[in-house]
Amino acid sequence: MANLKTSEKKSKAQSMGMHTEVLTGRTQQKFFNPDEAENFYYFGTYDVDFNKRTDLDVKEMSAPEANKEIDNLMSQGYGTIVIKNPQGKHSLGVGILNKLNLIFEGSLGYFGMGSCDGPTVRINGRVGWSCAENLMAGKVVIEKNAGSCFGAAIRGGDLICKGSVGARTGIDMKGGTIIIGGDAGAFTGFMMQRGRIIILGDVGINLGDSMYDGTIFIGGSIGSYGSDAVDAELTKSDQDWLKRKLKVAEIGENFDVSKMKKIVAGKKLWNYDNLEPTEKKGAI
Amino acid sequence: MCGIAGLIHRGKSSNVGSELQGMLQALKHRGEDSTGYALYGDTDGENFIMRFKVGENVGEGSSSIMEDVSVYDERKKIVDQYLSEMGARVIKEERTLPYSLRYEIKYDAKDLLEFSQKLESIPGVEILSMGKSLEVIKDLGNAKMVCDRYSLDKVVGTHAIGHARMATESGVDIKSAHPFWGYPFSDVSVVHNGQLTNYWNNRRVLENKGMRFMSECDSELIAVYIAQKMREGASLEEGMKESLSGLDGVFTYFVATKDSLGMAKDTMAAKPLVLYESDDLVAMGSEEIAIRSVLPQEIDTYDPFDGEVKVWQI
Numbered sequence: 001m002a003n004l005k006t007s008e009k010k011s012k013a014q015s016m017g018m019h020t021e022v023l024t025g026r027t028q029q030k031f032f033n034p035d036e037a038e039n040f041y042y043f044g045t046y047d048v049d050f051n052k053r054t055d056l057d058v059k060e061m062s063a064p065e066a067n068k069e070i071d072n073l074m075s076q077g078y079g080t081i082v083i084k085n086p087q088g089k090h091s092l093g094v095g096i097l098n099k100l101n102l103i104f105e106g107s108l109g110y111f112g113m114g115s116c117d118g119p120t121v122r123i124n125g126r127v128g129w130s131c132a133e134n135l136m137a138g139k140v141v142i143e144k145n146a147g148s149c150f151g152a153a154i155r156g157g158d159l160i161c162k163g164s165v166g167a168r169t170g171i172d173m174k175g176g177t178i179i180i181g182g183d184a185g186a187f188t189g190f191m192m193q194r195g196r197i198i199i200l201g202d203v204g205i206n207l208g209d210s211m212y213d214g215t216i217f218i219g220g221s222i223g224s225y226g227s228d229a230v231d232a233e234l235t236k237s238d239q240d241w242l243k244r245k246l247k248v249a250e251i252g253e254n255f256d257v258s259k260m261k262k263i264v265a266g267k268k269l270w271n272y273d274n275l276e277p278t279e280k281k282g283a284i
Numbered sequence: 285m286c287g288i289a290g291l292i293h294r295g296k297s298s299n300v301g302s303e304l305q306g307m308l309q310a311l312k313h314r315g316e317d318s319t320g321y322a323l324y325g326d327t328d329g330e331n332f333i334m335r336f337k338v339g340e341n342v343g344e345g346s347s348s349i350m351e352d353v354s355v356y357d358e359r360k361k362i363v364d365q366y367l368s369e370m371g372a373r374v375i376k377e378e379r380t381l382p383y384s385l386r387y388e389i390k391y392d393a394k395d396l397l398e399f400s401q402k403l404e405s406i407p408g409v410e411i412l413s414m415g416k417s418l419e420v421i422k423d424l425g426n427a428k429m430v431c432d433r434y435s436l437d438k439v440v441g442t443h444a445i446g447h448a449r450m451a452t453e454s455g456v457d458i459k460s461a462h463p464f465w466g467y468p469f470s471d472v473s474v475v476h477n478g479q480l481t482n483y484w485n486n487r488r489v490l491e492n493k494g495m496r497f498m499s500e501c502d503s504e505l506i507a508v509y510i511a512q513k514m515r516e517g518a519s520l521e522e523g524m525k526e527s528l529s530g531l532d533g534v535f536t537y538f539v540a541t542k543d544s545l546g547m548a549k550d551t552m553a554a555k556p557l558v559l560y561e562s563d564d565l566v567a568m569g570s571e572e573i574a575i576r577s578v579l580p581q582e583i584d585t586y587d588p589f590d591g592e593v594k595v596w597q598i
């Protein structure tokens with residue numbers, strides 16, 4: 001077993017089993033030379049034209065069939081796709097690693113828009129559990145309510161729900177922003193590691209339970225604080241950022257952000273601040 | 285993982301058998317070891333309807349022991365004899381399957397506890413439901429199979445709850461299938477999705493108070509727990525609210541009575557539920573696709589929050 005005390009800083013992460021692997025993908029571009037344009041795209045993604053628009057009726061399709069057809073349309077250069085009759089089907093729109101303007105005329109079931117990187121999505125309905133899980137980049141806007149585990153483990157992008165959401169919103173999130181126009185259930189921000197959550201309404205019990213890092217802003221009442229979630233000072237720059245973000249999100253533009261509560265990790269349970277940047281990268 | 289679904293029409297009747305079949309079939313990927321229906325039909329309210337079984341379905345996938353079919357007839361004879369002794373008159377008798385029977389009974393009951401205890405003292409006999417509008421039908425297989433087997437698609441009524449089961453902690457058999465009758469209360473039924481971790485502690489307490497358990501399925505505890513609370517004078521809603529602290533574990537469950545339907549969700553909101561509510565209809569299920577089977581048009585639905593209890597009247 002490696003002796004951690006005597007290891008060089010550079011190799012300490014590897015000794016701890018935290019690999020500084022080569023990251024790929026558009027969202028990780030800060031680790032790359034921006035001139036290497038080819039690294040900004042995944043293999044198998046397409047050049048699409050946002051002005052090229054089409055409708056896709058998925059009423060009689062299974063989720064895999066619908067997702068394949070979306071991929072097929074992107075391969076033909078369609079940059080705006082309107083999905084008709086989603087009717088609460090599960091796993092629609094998953095794994096889109098492309099710039100795309102995607103509109104759902106209706107509601108989605110579980111795992112909608114999971115593992116996406118790049119698309120701009122508007123859902124004119126409700127979403128079930130685990131919407132946009134693992135989102136890496138892009139913007140997903142839900143016009144109505146959302147189920148539990150909304151934005152679980154997202155790494156980037158903006159995830160916006162104009163209605164209310166269920167329990168465990170932003171569980172295990174590692175980046176990005178989640179914005180909720182209504183209320184949120186229990187365990188919001190459970191074990192979140194990075195990123196920001198904004199709730200304009202009330203939130204349930206155990207807010208920010210066991211959070212490692214990240215920030216939660218609450219406009220309404222708080223059911224109770226979770227373990228190691230503590231209040232922090234709402235600064236002027238926080239308020240400026242909140243105003244900008246809510247404007248972009250098209251909700252709460254006139255909301256008085258100065259009265260919002262700011263919740264952060266007390267860092268009694270977990271504390272990665274004393275790790276080197278490369279180690280943090282591996283740990284998170 | 286199991287799936288639950290329920291609906292209540294307010295101010296009117298509908299084809300609840302067919303509607304619930306559609307909802308449960310949409311959830312069949314959550315489990316199709318067994319499926320159960322609790323249907324609240326349109327009746328004259330004069331007589332009791334008793335659904336009971338004199339044996340188990342021992343078909344493919346069943347965890348029950350094969351029995352000689354002749355024992356079913358013997359058990360039925362004893363049931364008939366006991367009914368006669370207790371002054372209950374059978375108005376109508378149906379035998380859908382060798383092990384499954386439906387009796388329409390004229391009986392002036394003050395307490396169904398004694399009645400039920402007597403009939404269930406016959407080995408192999410279990411009352412699935414007893415009520416003036418409730419009928420519990422449950423068997424192995426998915427929603428469509430059970431619906432076809434018992435011709436449920438034509439049942440008209442005001443409300444219904446149902447369950448698609450993936451057996452995890454007890455056998456694949458009818459006795460462990462949901463819904464559970466809220467013994468000994470007429471017209472009370474329960475379906476549950478989740479796991480209860482203080483099942484045995486609660487069971488011991490309730491058995492000491494004279495309540496009966498027919499299976500080792502943890503979900504049965506909810507029916508017995510709510511029934512006991514009602515016996516002690518609590519309303520349905522009060523009993524359900526008390527269950528949030530009295531029951532430990534993760535759960536979303538529905539309870540239905542002759543004229544109401546309720547839902548409760550544990551304090552961690554660990555089990556899913558999607559709800560649609562309008563002036564004349566409430567429909568809910570583990571997943572939105574269950575609701576979509578009766579309401580395909582665009583509608584507003586939501587997830588109830590943690591620790592939430594709601595009750596609707598017909």
